[in-house]
Amino acid sequence: MNTLDYFKARLEATISPMDYLRNAQASPKRYYLIDVRNGPEHVRSITIKDANIIPQQELQERLHEIPKDKEIIVYCWDVWCNTAAKVAVLLLEHGYKVKELTGGIAAWREMDFPISESSLDLDSSKNCGC
Incomplete structure (x- = not known):
């Protein structure tokens, strides 16, 4: 792949x-x-406003919740986390149109864009899955 193809992709x-x-x-x-972030609630309590919360570890069982007629935008923690990329691959394999939100929740918060507090009920023993 040449440089131009890389940046287009x-x-x-x-x-x-x-x-x-x-x-x-x-x-x-x-x-x-x-x-799509995994991990305990206390570290995932801030989300992007109006985001649907479907942790990567639950995705297979919850595919039916994701509409096929919309463009799916997935995000995780930051540029160092590849969870959103893993989810994007799975969704693309199932026929969804998907993009990853660059920089994840960290970039969103850095720009002071709208967020909300979530009240999740997760097993705190699960790790982030990055």
Whole structure:
């Protein structure tokens, strides 16, 4: 793969927080945002506003909840976490249109974009799965 192909593929597979926020405000029914982070509730209590919470470890059992008629945006912790990429591969294999939110929740919070507190009920013994 040459450099041009790499950057085209990268742009096709990701969306920046700024682009997602702008696009979702303009066409709110176009996207289905999923927080795919694993781990205990106390470290995942802040989510992107209006995100659907489906941890990667639960995804197989909850595929039926994800609409096929929307563009799926997945996010995890930060640039060092590959959980969203793992989820994207699985969803693409099941026929979904998917992009990863660049920088995850860390980039979103750094930009002071809308967040919400979640009240999750997870087994705190599970690790992040990164």
